[in-house]
Amino acid sequence: MTITARDNAVFExxxxxxxLYHQFVGSPVSLRTAESLEKAIxxxxxxxxxxxxxxxxxxxxxxxxxxxxxxxxxxxGPMLDVDAxxxxxxxxxxxxxxxxxxxxxxxxxxxxxx
Amino acid sequence: MTITARDNAVFExxxxxxxLYHQFVGSPVSLRTAESLEKAIxxxxxxxxxxxxxxxxxxxxxxxxxxxxxxxxxxxGPMLDVDAxxxxxxxxxxxxxxxxxxxxxxxxxxxxxx
Amino acid sequence: MTITARDNAVFExxxxxxxLYHQFVGSPVSLRTAESLEKAIxxxxxxxxxxxxxxxxxxxxxxxxxxxxxxxxxxxGPMLDVDAxxxxxxxxxxxxxxxxxxxxxxxxxxxxxx
Amino acid sequence: MTITARDNAVFExxxxxxxLYHQFVGSPVSLRTAESLEKAIxxxxxxxxxxxxxxxxxxxxxxxxxxxxxxxxxxxGPMLDVDAxxxxxxxxxxxxxxxxxxxxxxxxxxxxxx
Numbered sequence: 047m048t049i050t051a052r053d054n055a056v057f058e059x060x061x062x063x064x065x066l067y068h069q070f071v072g073s074p075v076s077l078r079t080a081e082s083l084e085k086a087i088x089x090x091x092x093x094x095x096x097x098x099x100x101x102x103x104x105x106x107x108x109x110x111x112x113x114x115x116x117x118x119x120x121x122x123g124p125m126l127d128v129d130a131x132x133x134x135x136x137x138x139x140x141x142x143x144x145x146x147x148x149x150x151x152x153x154x155x156x157x158x159x160x
Numbered sequence: 161m162t163i164t165a166r167d168n169a170v171f172e173x174x175x176x177x178x179x180l181y182h183q184f185v186g187s188p189v190s191l192r193t194a195e196s197l198e199k200a201i202x203x204x205x206x207x208x209x210x211x212x213x214x215x216x217x218x219x220x221x222x223x224x225x226x227x228x229x230x231x232x233x234x235x236x237g238p239m240l241d242v243d244a245x246x247x248x249x250x251x252x253x254x255x256x257x258x259x260x261x262x263x264x265x266x267x268x269x270x271x272x273x274x
Numbered sequence: 275m276t277i278t279a280r281d282n283a284v285f286e287x288x289x290x291x292x293x294l295y296h297q298f299v300g301s302p303v304s305l306r307t308a309e310s311l312e313k314a315i316x317x318x319x320x321x322x323x324x325x326x327x328x329x330x331x332x333x334x335x336x337x338x339x340x341x342x343x344x345x346x347x348x349x350x351g352p353m354l355d356v357d358a359x360x361x362x363x364x365x366x367x368x369x370x371x372x373x374x375x376x377x378x379x380x381x382x383x384x385x386x387x388x
Numbered sequence: 389m390t391i392t393a394r395d396n397a398v399f400e401x402x403x404x405x406x407x408l409y410h411q412f413v414g415s416p417v418s419l420r421t422a423e424s425l426e427k428a429i430x431x432x433x434x435x436x437x438x439x440x441x442x443x444x445x446x447x448x449x450x451x452x453x454x455x456x457x458x459x460x461x462x463x464x465g466p467m468l469d470v471d472a473x474x475x476x477x478x479x480x481x482x483x484x485x486x487x488x489x490x491x492x493x494x495x496x497x498x499x500x501x502x
Contacts, residue, residue, distance in 0.1 A: 053170050
């Protein structure tokens with residue numbers, strides 16, 4: 047079947063989420079440093095091709111619950127709440143990562159012509 | 161627009177390539193250990209949902225050209241040649257990573273009903 | 275204070291454990307693929323300078339307890355049992371990673387002249 | 389041989405550099421986003437035990453030389469200039485990462501009683 051602009055838009059969106067997750071999960075983080083990590087993750091992914099916008103939020107309550115006796119934890123998948131819009135000529139794809147049913151899920155929220 | 165099975169198939173394919181790249185690039189590697197790294201990468205990604213098949217090849221010539229005086233290098237994006245088939249109900253998507261025009265590119269090779 | 279061969283031996287040992295942990299934690303893994311991941315991790319770290327020997331074991335029971343409904347999980351720090359010997363001219367340092375008191379701890383087991 | 393506080397101080401310093409390198413190398417980066425990545429890396433490592441201070445600088449000239457046609461690159465080892473002080477009861481260890489002789493080298497700068 048012919049590969050369409052829509053296919054490429056959705057494919058690029060998937061790449062970004064997989065990259066974000068496996069690049070940054072594991073990073074040491076605390077309540078004090080969560081904000082700079084959120085900013086670095088969103089800016090880092092935003093330089094990749096076709097990223098129109100991205101917001102990254104790290105769940106503070108989960109950080110707190112996971113703090114070691116040394117006062118920090120590591121970024122874990124379930125802590126991530128991500129919303130990103132990928133724009134490929136002709137299409138915008140809105141995707142996200144969210145914690146649902148016990149897992150950090152990646153999913154397509156909306157596809158629109160643009 | 162309604163999100164289709166085809167969209168989800170392509171999205172999942174993108175996730176796998178982004179994950180593979182950012183999880184394993186940076187791993188120390190030499191000519192002697194390239195094979196075990198290839199096997200671990202392909203098996204690791206193969207346990208994720210919807211992966212029908214995957215093959216990973218690390219360019220030996222590039223390893224050789226990049227060897228440090230200590231006799232090893234790190235896995236770099238351009239060294240990767242990946243071919244993967246993602247199967248989502250109704251569709252099979254064949255995607256890959258290959259070195260083209262100076263970059264490690266991720267691309268859709270084929271989409272078929274299945 | 276003068277930096278000694280012993281200091282460098284211990285420093286190199288620390289580098290290897292930090293590298294191993296942050297390179298491979300997060301890798302998708304299942305009971306079926308744990309062995310190839312163990313082998314790739316130990317071979318990957320073994321190519322780095324001053325590594326005399328290394329063994330990596332991934333806790334199968336923890337994999338099982340962490341399996342998602344998709345039949346896999348991600349390599350987590352607590353799953354790792356690592357034993358490594360770093361040899362720097364004049365000294366051998368035996369270090370490890372093990373799960374103790376709820377955390378994956380990195381520690382020096384023994385330092386010997388060699 | 390008895391493991392001393394000095395050994396542990398140096399060991400912890402090695403762990404931090406290995407962790408930093410393998411967690412963040414590979415992150416997409418551009419001239420515009422280098423600053424937020426530097427800040428996130430230094431803050432992330434600073435939450436780990438025994439880190440007294442750390443500064444991370446990403447070489448802007450190397451970013452520029454490595455920019456893809458998409459206007460970004462990935463953080464590579466040679467781009468890193470790191471200076472960190474690890475404080476373990478009784479000792480302070482000053483370590484760094486710097487680009488020398490074609491490689492990103494990790495080394496001990498100074499050990500002092502403290």
